Amino acid sequence: MSAPTQPSEIAREVLRLFAARRISPTPDNFRSLYYEVAGTPDADGPFPDKFVRVLARQLPRDTGERARIARQLEQALAENNPDACRQALAEYLASLRIDQPPPWNELIGTLLRQWESRQVGWTAARKRESLDHVLGANDPATLFMRLQGLVRSWLQAPADPASPAPPASVQAATLPAADTSEAGNNARPDVRVLASGETGEFLAAYQELLQLALDSVVPPLLAELPDLAQEAGKFSHAVKTATSAEDLRAIATRLRKFAYRLEMVGGDRAEIQAGIINLLRLLLENIDQIVVDDSWLGGQIELLRDVLGKPANVRLIDDAERRLRDIIYKQSQLKHNHSEAQRSLKEMLAGFVDHLASFAESTGTYHDRIDTCADRISAARDIAEIGDVLGEVMRESQSMREQASRSRDELQATRERVREAEARMTELQQQLDEASRLMRHDQLTGVLNRRGLAEAFEKEAARARRHGGTLSLALLDLDNFKQLNDNFGHRTGDEALVHLATIIRKSLRPQDTLSRHGGEEFILLYPDTTLDQAQAALIRLQRELTRNFFLSHESKLLITFSAGVTEWTPADTMDTAIQRADEAMYAAKQAGKNKVIAHPPA
Numbered sequence: 001m002s003a004p005t006q007p008s009e010i011a012r013e014v015l016r017l018f019a020a021r022r023i024s025p026t027p028d029n030f031r032s033l034y035y036e037v038a039g040t041p042d043a044d045g046p047f048p049d050k051f052v053r054v055l056a057r058q059l060p061r062d063t064g065e066r067a068r069i070a071r072q073l074e075q076a077l078a079e080n081n082p083d084a085c086r087q088a089l090a091e092y093l094a095s096l097r098i099d100q101p102p103p104w105n106e107l108i109g110t111l112l113r114q115w116e117s118r119q120v121g122w123t124a125a126r127k128r129e130s131l132d133h134v135l136g137a138n139d140p141a142t143l144f145m146r147l148q149g150l151v152r153s154w155l156q157a158p159a160d161p162a163s164p165a166p167p168a169s170v171q172a173a174t175l176p177a178a179d180t181s182e183a184g185n186n187a188r189p190d191v192r193v194l195a196s197g198e199t200g201e202f203l204a205a206y207q208e209l210l211q212l213a214l215d216s217v218v219p220p221l222l223a224e225l226p227d228l229a230q231e232a233g234k235f236s237h238a239v240k241t242a243t244s245a246e247d248l249r250a251i252a253t254r255l256r257k258f259a260y261r262l263e264m265v266g267g268d269r270a271e272i273q274a275g276i277i278n279l280l281r282l283l284l285e286n287i288d289q290i291v292v293d294d295s296w297l298g299g300q301i302e303l304l305r306d307v308l309g310k311p312a313n314v315r316l317i318d319d320a321e322r323r324l325r326d327i328i329y330k331q332s333q334l335k336h337n338h339s340e341a342q343r344s345l346k347e348m349l350a351g352f353v354d355h356l357a358s359f360a361e362s363t364g365t366y367h368d369r370i371d372t373c374a375d376r377i378s379a380a381r382d383i384a385e386i387g388d389v390l391g392e393v394m395r396e397s398q399s400m401r402e403q404a405s406r407s408r409d410e411l412q413a414t415r416e417r418v419r420e421a422e423a424r425m426t427e428l429q430q431q432l433d434e435a436s437r438l439m440r441h442d443q444l445t446g447v448l449n450r451r452g453l454a455e456a457f458e459k460e461a462a463r464a465r466r467h468g469g470t471l472s473l474a475l476l477d478l479d480n481f482k483q484l485n486d487n488f489g490h491r492t493g494d495e496a497l498v499h500l501a502t503i504i505r506k507s508l509r510p511q512d513t514l515s516r517h518g519g520e521e522f523i524l525l526y527p528d529t530t531l532d533q534a535q536a537a538l539i540r541l542q543r544e545l546t547r548n549f550f551l552s553h554e555s556k557l558l559i560t561f562s563a564g565v566t567e568w569t570p571a572d573t574m575d576t577a578i579q580r581a582d583e584a585m586y587a588a589k590q591a592g593k594n595k596v597i598a599h600p601p602a
């Protein structure tokens with residue numbers, strides 16, 4: 001008989017062998033029999049979890065990113081999830097990748113060529129001076145970056161027509177000594193232009209350009225440095241009032257020094273920024289110890305660590321700020337709620353205990369007195385004596401009754417206070433719910449909520465408007481989510497939403513934004529992305545989701561989504577763009593689900 005090839009046939013044969021060989025039906029035995037019957041080698045073998053466990057303990061956690069992945073690995077091991085273990089190990093390996101060294105040979109080649117060429121505005125002395133300054137960088141990465149910037153500015157400067165570059169050997173010999181002096185340094189380009197017959201026109205254009213840079217380009221960069229901004233203003237004024245090339249040359253000398261100061265300030269700022277990010281990281285490393293036990297807060301902190309682990313850019317800083325604000329807000333609300341609840345409980349308990357004590361004391365005294373009376377009655381010799389004792393019993397009972405009724409009133413008042421405390425607690429809970437609503441992040445998935453999306457959209461639309469860039473918006477809706485909820489329960493439905501959000505987040509670029517629009521709908525913003533590119537990104541996302549099954553109670557569930565995508569135009573509000581994406585998403589559902597449909601703006 002030929003070996004079975006269909007999985008169902010193989011499985012049937014495996015079951016038969018279990019019985020025939022009396023082998024215990026463990027997953028490992030099933031696996032090895034399966035490959036034996038199929039006649040193919042077991043490529044993976046059983047998952048070496050013991051080995052991975054030892055490895056996980058020894059993995060260096062020298063960066064926030066690696067510490068995070070090592071935690072993920074431990075979690076996957078604890079959940080006995082080989083797929084997640086493999087993924088965490090792959091991520092860890094990726095984090096060890098050593099960046100390629102920058103292409104120094106190319107850069108030095110271009111630098112030499114450009115050094116020998118002549119560009120308008122770049123005398124040899126000026127080039128040397130700039131190079132000296134750049135060589136002051138104190139680490140190779142900065143040196144590479146600055147050198148690249150310098151060579152780029154030479155490349156971008158127009159070639160000097162009046163002075164074709166001589167061969168290198170000649171040029172080295174003919175570099176005029178005067179060039180190294182300040183006067184020679186500045187004189188060359190202007191003198192040539194003055195002699196060219198187009199002096200007036202060139203000077204006017206040069207002046208205009210310089211002024212434009214000083215009035216429009218420099219001030220926004222110096223918003224926090226009013227002294228330097230003021231100096232730029234003075235330069236602009238000097239350029240405006242300059243009447244000759246001589247005037248401009250004098251300004252150029254001062255302007256060069258000013259440019260160096262700007263460069264130094266830029267370097268300082270970069271250092272300050274790196275310092276602040278390090279401080280934030282340190283804060284986050286320790287914040288776990290002080291926050292109350294709240295899984296949402298834990299998730300937010302984890303995400304924030306993630307954000308700070310990536311190279312800083314303005315969008316990531318925005319995101320970090322939003323998350324930190326939410327953490328602080330919720331933490332303060334929870335703390336307030338806690339201490340209020342504690343105070344009310346303490347008061348109630350103290351009152352109750354006092355009350356019980358005094359009640360017990362008074363009933364104890366009453367019983368003692370009644371006992372004494374009983375003794376006196378049994379010892380009484382005549383009716384008159386009994387009458388006295390009975391009178392005392394009546395008085396004691398009357399006083400006990402009064403005390404009991406007082407106690408009842410006090411108990412009622414205590415109950416009233418408990419009721420008020422309860423109402424206050426409910427009110428606090430509502431305030432906390434309101435606080436959650438006011439936050440920018442969805443409590444279940446940790447991605448932005450509608451409020452967060454509205455803020456992000458405003459910023460992205462403003463950026464696109466400013467730079468004339470593109471911005472695409474997509475609306476995603478999980479397919480057959482009701483069925484998933486009905487078959488596996490609401491909690492599994494929630495876990496599917498978290499899974500989807502996690503996969504999407506992993507596949508996004510740092511500048512993209514993900515938000516939960518409600519229920520099983522998500523909205524994505526793709527800055528600097530055309531409609532076609534966004535559609536392609538969504539299709540890649542669909543594939544990613546097919547590769548990463550959603551695991552629920554040991555079973556792998558395939559979840560899919562339908563999406564509509566559109567491109568924002570300056571005439572759009574967030575709602576009009578969402579409406580277009582929604583229409584396209586609806587069309588995707590109609591077309592059979594698990595599809596992405598684009599809806600270009602009219």
Ligand SMILES: Nc1nc2c(ncn2[C@@H]2O[C@H](COP(=O)(O)OP(=O)(O)OP(=O)(O)O)[C@@H](O)[C@H]2O)c(=O)[nH]1
Pocket residue numbers: 477478479480481482483485489490491492493494497518519520589593
């Ligand atoms: N578990 C869970 N379910 C939710 C949540 N929000 C909405 N739902 C459920 O999502 C389901 C959405 O159902 P439908 O709108 O009929 O959509 P669907 O079943 O995905 O069908 P199609 O969109 O046509 O593919 C409803 O059963 C809601 O109760 C949530 O936060 N968690």
